[in-house]
Amino acid sequence: MKITDVKVYLARDRRTYCFVVVETDEGISGLGASGIGARELAVQGAIAHFKPLLIGQDPFRAEHIWQLLFRGGFYPAQRILTAAIAAIDIALWDIKGKALGVPVYELLGGRARDRVLTYNHNHGETVEELVACCQRSVDEGWKALRWKLAHKADDILEPDAAVRDGIKEIAALRMALGDEIKLALDVHTRLNMVHSLWLCQEAEQYRPFFIEDPLRVENAESYRNLRRRTAVPLAAGEQYNSKWEFRQVIEEELIDYARIDPCICGGITEAKKIAAACETHYIELALHNPIGPVATSAFLHLCLSVPNCAVLELPRRPGENLSDLVLNQPEWQDGYLLPPTSPGLGIEFNPEALSKYPFSMNEPTHLRRADGSVTNW
DSSP states (O other): EEEEEEEEEEEEEESSEEEEEEEESSOEEEEEEEEOTTOHHHHHHHHHHHHHHHHTTOOOOOOHHHHHHHHTTSSOOOHHHHHHHHHHHHHHHHHHHHHHTSSHHHHHTTTSOOOOEEEEEEEOOSHHHHHHHHHHHHHHHHHHEEEEOOOTTBOOOOHHHHHHHHHHHHHHHHHHHOSEEEEEOTTOOOOOOOHHHHHHHGGGGOOSSSEEEOOSSSSSHHHHHHTTTTSSSEEEEEEOOOHHHHHHHHTOOOSSSOOOOOTTTTHHHHHHHHHHHHHHTEEEEEEOOOOOOOHHHHHHHHHHTTEEEEEEOOOOOOOSTTTTTSOOOOOOOEEEEEOOOSSSSSSOOGGGGGGGGGGOOOOOOOOOTTOOBBBBO
């Protein structure tokens, strides 16, 4: 079997998407996705560079192809390139599973669990609205909930006010929902050390599942400083692109949950290695997945196959997102995703539906402080 073509499809509904289809001379194709939102044209350009290297390759040689793409341009790949590699790598695993007639998780060592816990996204303009939204989620069957540190409607985020609101929110949610529901507050890298420490220390008494991305991730030394000053569980890593970037926070045990995004960090091939490194330090996985149904299916296979998966992010349940473009999406039941049984990823791509989702460039919200300075989105 040889690779004969690599096709890129761009789409948009509530967010933008970059899908990749790898075709072979035996008529088996694989489907993958990139995780870099709002920069899909850059990923598309990276794949155009990779395509001549891929034509004629054996799609079963996922590790070899990963090394070729990551190292072949002399400069080590960073986020745009690793997101392109990720889409290709996931498609290669899909091809292999289809060719062998088994789900991808069987190729990764078989199922380590029978189902995968998921958490959704919740929001509200006020504490009362947030509590009501989360209560509806619990009524639907969700066991774990996530919400994001709030900013004002005019795209202003002032740290003092944001932290005060965050503390009120987690206190109200714990009071309203009880001890059994897992609560995850996503700071989204918006705070500095002083405010993040304030939030984390105050949150300890409410026993959150984790505080996500309490700091920017460029400097892991700051996580060392935060880690030794709070007992609240910390989650980070969605912006990391490889095992090398994860190395320090894993080896020094600076996080409790690794927010691996296989659609950014080089696909299933690389994510499996990061998961193994986490296992040696008793760090569990809380996979980053705001990307859509192709990513959900790929990440589900990884989560099923590793021993240290805690939860998978799932903003929308299967079937609620691009159901006519990505067919045969996995089953969600009472807060969990269930193992697919079809070969490969278990999903099918229907390019005829693309006309319903015309691509247009999308820029994320640009937050700022009250003085006009830039802060993270």
